[in-house]
Amino acid sequence: MAAYYSEEVIQEVVEANDVVEVIADYMTLKRVGSSFKGKCPFHNEKTASFTVSREKQLYHCFGCGVGGNVITFIMEMEKLSFIDALKFLSTRGNVILPEKNNEIEDRQIYEKKQRLYDLHREGANYYFKCLSSSGKALNYLKKRGISTETIKIFGLGYSNENWDSLLTYLKTKGFTMDEMVSSGLVMQSENKRYYDRFRNRLMFPILNPRNQIVGFGGRIMEADDNGPKYLNSPETAIFSKSYELFNLNRSKNHLGNNQLLIVEGYMDVISLYEKGIMNTVASLGTAFTLFHAKILERYASEVIIAFDGDSAGAAATEKAMNILKKSNLNVKILILPQNEDPDSYIQKNGTEDFNMAISKAWTIVEYQLDLLKKSHDLTQTDGRIHFGNQAINILKELETSVEVDYYSKLVANDTGINAATIRREVIRSKNNQEKSIPTVVDFGKTKLMSQKIPKAYEKAQELAIRHCLKSPEMITEFPVDYLTNEFFHHLLTVISEEVRKNGVLDTTHLMNHFEDSEEVQKIVELVMNEEEVSRLDYQDALDIMKRFYKEAQIEELSEQIKKETNNGNEKEVARLTNQLIGIKKMMKENRRH
Incomplete structure (x- = not known):
């Protein structure tokens, strides 16, 4: 949470x-x-x-x-x-953020977390020192093509084979046994003996986006070493595998094309970094999550899934792809040869070839169609027809006619079915799915069906809001029902509450009610706009808003009258008709004035 x-x-x-x-x-x-x-x-x-x-x-x-x-x-x-x-x-700014709304408890939680950050930093220093005296670990990194500079950049280390080396070191730095256990770096056995979690492993410090070490990943270096290939820190007060991404703290500063690569392992990230590809992250030995997708949205507009080229990598790719499809990211998939991973591929083929492969990464639809193709025998008529029908279910999710046209031709090439026929079936399927839902402009109680908001009305709302920002005392007389823009409605509500509570409007305080960057930018644009909005301009804006609002009421009443007429409810028809006549009369008088 x-x-x-x-x-x-x-x-x-x-x-x-x-x-x-x-x-x-x-x-x-x-x-x-x-x-x-x-x-x-x-x-x-x-x-x-x-x-x-x-x-x-x-x-x-x-x-x-x-x-x-x-x-x-x-x-x-x-x-x-x-x-x-x-x-x-x-x-x-030396401000302590509360966690429990209790000053003493908040300070204790803050200090515990700070101690965990300090402990992990000391642990990283210790592992780094151990690496320099471990011929086995240094030789392993050398064989993998990792330079001394890259070792320093990533702070790589080594946990030796002793059961309590880190424990003993952390004691000398003043950390208690409770702190060591809560960090996950030290464990307690059933007979109450304490020992290091990581032993005889290459160590990868995991940093959060604020460059604080929050955990570690440990990798065995030889096939006959004990334990799983990768071992990660457990969940702690400062670390969650579902949220953190390895190397995000560095890769977020190397997004020249606003693109991130997602790989499976620490060594993939480091090997690519060594070869000059620095916009790479890896999940931490867990399945890719919705939280990861949301985090990536903050940093990039496009992600490329670059998992291993084996069956396990294909399964992981499909899972990550289905999660990322729900995000606002443009998603592509890098197709690697069988049994290759990004590390082995770039070692064999070099950076230029790897970048070329990235430029040819498949779209989600291309990848889905390829998977579908592999499950059908396209040499047989029924296989081509079945493939074509299932492909239509994929293409109906596309948003633009250009995409539909392009992929319809791809399916036509694979099946021999006419591209126009496929396109027509996709459109028919989309229409059946959407069922022609009318556009609704929502005024709260009044809804306007099937009509777009005129630009003049949008401008009128913005001008009126700008006037209220400069003259917050006008809020009390503002006709909130006239607003169709949900953001403006929220903004006006917040301004009104600020003025009610404080008597004045503090724009810096106002910003704290909004976390969405686009909304914040819009508020700043309104506040920083020095163009004067006179009382007369404001009144003109209200008149435009009122006219549009009344037109919406007329349309809604007309629809209700038709409905009640069909139902034979003459009394309700008469009541609604009187309302309609009254609104039209008011509008006519306003136009005369």
Whole structure:
């Protein structure tokens, strides 16, 4: 379950981190009047259009449109979630984040977690020192083509064969037995004896996106070594395999094409990194989860699944693909030769060939059609027909006619069925699935069927909201029912509550109610817009909104009258007709004025 922090706590973190000082750590800012300007870090530009306001504690780029407060800036620059950015800034500003709404308990939890971070850092240092004196481990890495520099970058280490080496070392650093056991690095036997979890293994520190060591993966180096091939840290207060991804802390800074590769093992990641491919992550010995997909959405727009080329890799690929399909990511699959993995493939063929293979990665639909093809005998007529029918079920999930047209031709090539026939069947299947659901514009109680919102009405809503941001005292008279934009409705509700509680509107406090980056940017754009909205402009906007709202009411009443007429309910028809006449009369009088 995600952590939750109150408005007061979030505001305390924001106030402890001046937006100008934080942004100045990342880029050069020059004072221009009461604001600060610089070249936008989020897009290439020659003329500075990135503006930071100390007074409003906001930033906005008038070139690319990004904007927000100190939290959203750190989210974007450090590629962190809202909660992680809050933690990042709380550390910077020396603010302790509560966990239990109890000051003493919160401090104890905070200190326990800090001790676990410290313990893991000391453990990594110890394993790293052990590696330098282990000929076996160093020879293994050398054979795998891993350089000394890469060993240092990843902080690789070695756990020796002794049962209590780490335990003894951590004792000298002042850690208690309870702390060691809670870290998962030390275990307790049934007869109450303590021993190291990891022994005789190559060690891979696992870091979270904030570059804190939260766990370890240990790999055996020879087939006859005891235990499973990979052994990971258990779940602890600072580590969960369902959330963490190996190397995400580094790869998030190497997304020039906004693309991430997902591989199966630590050595795949490190071997690819050694060859210059740095945008790679691996799940931690567990199945790929929905949480992993959501985390990846924060950093990339496209992911490429690059699992092993054996049957187990194919099964893992299908599972990960089905999860990633539900995300907003563009998903592709790298097809490797049988019994090859990314590590072995790049070692044999080099970086250029590997990048070429990435450029030819299949789409999900191509991969699904290929799997389907393998389960049918396309030399037989019934095999081709059955394949064609099942392929239509795959293609009906496509969103655009261009995609349908392209893949219909692929299926036609494999089956000999006319591409136009396949396309027609896909469209018919889509139509049956969707059942022509009408578009509904929702005003709350009033709904407008099958009509798009005119641009003039959208602009009117935005202008009215901008006026309320500059003149929050107008909130009490704002006709909320006129709004069709769900975000504006939420924003107006929050503004109203802020004004009711505090008497004034604090825009920095307002931002704390929104975690979605697009919503935050929209608020910043509204607040930073210096174009004046007069009372007359505001009234004109309300008139436009009112007219559209009344038209929606007329359409809804007309539909209700038809329905009640068919039902023979004359009394209800009369009542609804009177309402309809009243609204039309009001609109006519308004037009005259």
